[in-house]
Amino acid sequence: MQDVSNFKNIVAQSVVLRERWLNLTSKIINEIESGYGEVIDREALAELNSVRLATLTGEEFDWRAEATQQFPILKRATEVAKIRAKIEAEDEAAITSEFDGLSPSEAMAKSRALGIGQKVEDRPSLTIDQQADAARKINAMQLSPQERMNQARKSGLKY
Secondary structure, three states: OHHHHHHHHHHHOOHHHHHHHHHHHHHHHHHHHHHHOOOOOHHHHOOOHHHHHHHHHOOOOOOHHHHHHHOHHHHHHHHHHHHHHHHHOOOHHHHHHHHOOOOHHHHHHHHHHHOOOOOOOOOOOOOHHHHHHHHHHHHOOOOOHHHHHHHHHHOOOOO
16 A cells, blocks of 8 residues: 555655546556456546556566456456356356356356356347237137247247
């Protein structure tokens, strides 16, 4: 914490460093928002050694690894992105390796947190007129109640 307060004092006394700090942190904040979908406070970035060094020296440092370790929200977002990429690539072995060694309750909790297994709508929602037409057609079919329900589901009607 002492390093951060000293850093802030040094930056506050120099126009060049203040401008460099604002430009660098704005760039990092934008990258975090677009890449991770999360928002990090400018003041929180002062906790990162790489950001402080980049501000003081004017050189580029890789802040991503340190930020992922420092901010749990970015670590979680990184894990979610990796697993989602594996899901999209349909790499079953890679997906299951993420869950190896977890108890069933831990695996379910991780799945829920990642949004795995959530119901995805296959069809776009029907308009009211389309729903009414489908219901009329189904009613006109002389089906048993069970067959009528199955037909309604196939048509995209919701209970």
